[in-house]
Amino acid sequence: MIEVNDIHKSFDDAHILKGVTTSFQKGKTNLIIGQSGSGKTVFLKCLLGLFTPEEGTISYDGKIYNELTDEQKRDLRQEMGMVFQGSALFDSMSVEGNVKFPLEMFTKQSKSEMQDRADFVLKRVNLVDAHHKFPSEISGGMQKRVAIARAIVMNPKYLFCDEPNSGLDPKTAIVIDNLIKEITEEYNITTIINTHDMNSVMEIGEKILFLKDGLKAWEGTNKEIFKTDNETVTDFVYSSDLFKKVRQMYIEERN
Numbered sequence: 001m002i003e004v005n006d007i008h009k010s011f012d013d014a015h016i017l018k019g020v021t022t023s024f025q026k027g028k029t030n031l032i033i034g035q036s037g038s039g040k041t042v043f044l045k046c047l048l049g050l051f052t053p054e055e056g057t058i059s060y061d062g063k064i065y066n067e068l069t070d071e072q073k074r075d076l077r078q079e080m081g082m083v084f085q086g087s088a089l090f091d092s093m094s095v096e097g098n099v100k101f102p103l104e105m106f107t108k109q110s111k112s113e114m115q116d117r118a119d120f121v122l123k124r125v126n127l128v129d130a131h132h133k134f135p136s137e138i139s140g141g142m143q144k145r146v147a148i149a150r151a152i153v154m155n156p157k158y159l160f161c162d163e164p165n166s167g168l169d170p171k172t173a174i175v176i177d178n179l180i181k182e183i184t185e186e187y188n189i190t191t192i193i194n195t196h197d198m199n200s201v202m203e204i205g206e207k208i209l210f211l212k213d214g215l216k217a218w219e220g221t222n223k224e225i226f227k228t229d230n231e232t233v234t235d236f237v238y239s240s241d242l243f244k245k246v247r248q249m250y251i252e253e254r255n
């Protein structure tokens with residue numbers, strides 16, 4: 001579980017996060033949504049320990065980040081997996097090489113242990129025949145699977161995903177969303193996903209944090225978000241004509 005208590009983050013005199021308090025449960029897919037520039041990436045980078053909030057605290061299963069020693073912070077970072085926007089695979093390495101990379105960097109595992117672990121996670125993301133291919137030789141959806149395999153190879157307690165669906169067609173996007181959700185449940189990971197994708201909100205939004213201008217404007221579940229009367233949320237969620245019509249139908253049915 002990650003607990004965020006009143007965090008503030010500024011760059012020079014630009015106050016970006018203005019006191020965000022929330023929590024993210026283990027085994028759940030937690031989504032962060034909001035307009036461009038609302039502070040989602042800055043928030044995610046604070047959770048990753050890449051930015052230090054000037055005020056407030058973030059705790060990881062009870063461990064308050066600011067109170068950890070440098071060594072404890074390093075250990076904590078190794079418990080975090082990250083799926084970057086656009087996959088961020090190493091082009092010059094094979095699929096297997098990409099997946100083994102964190103093990104080679106951060107563990108003292110033997111070659112056969114690394115091989116077993118890489119085989120296991122690649123199988124888990126349903127990639128069995130691609131070990132020796134290079135990123136340029138596989139599809140965008142397969143690249144995402146490799147990125148997910150690499151993110152979970154160290155058995156993380158926390159998984160962060162930045163726009164995991166960007167660049168994918170809607171069907172592949174849903175498959176990737178569901179894969180992340182299954183893995184989150186299976187390994188009891190605290191997963192946090194930055195997304196613009198309303199399909200993801202519907203499909204896997206067990207908890208949704210809606211940021212607006214650096215503040216928490218709303219939080220709740222995917223069942224609640226499509227029913228809320230909070231205008232800030234409905235303006236955002238129903239910004240497309242299709243969604244506006246669906247909502248109108250829902251309201252008419254309700255009345």
Ligand SMILES: Nc1ncnc2c1ncn2[C@@H]1O[C@H](COP(=O)(O)OP(=O)(O)OP(=O)(O)O)[C@@H](O)[C@H]1O
Nearest residue numbers: 011014016034035036037038039040041042043196
């Ligand atoms: N390293 C930085 N230095 C200065 N300003 C920054 C830095 N990182 C982000 N910002 C500013 O913080 C604000 C929020 O940016 P952020 O990237 O978090 O938005 P976002 O909600 O993730 O947007 P998008 O959906 O477009 O990715 C922006 O005004 C941005 O210019």
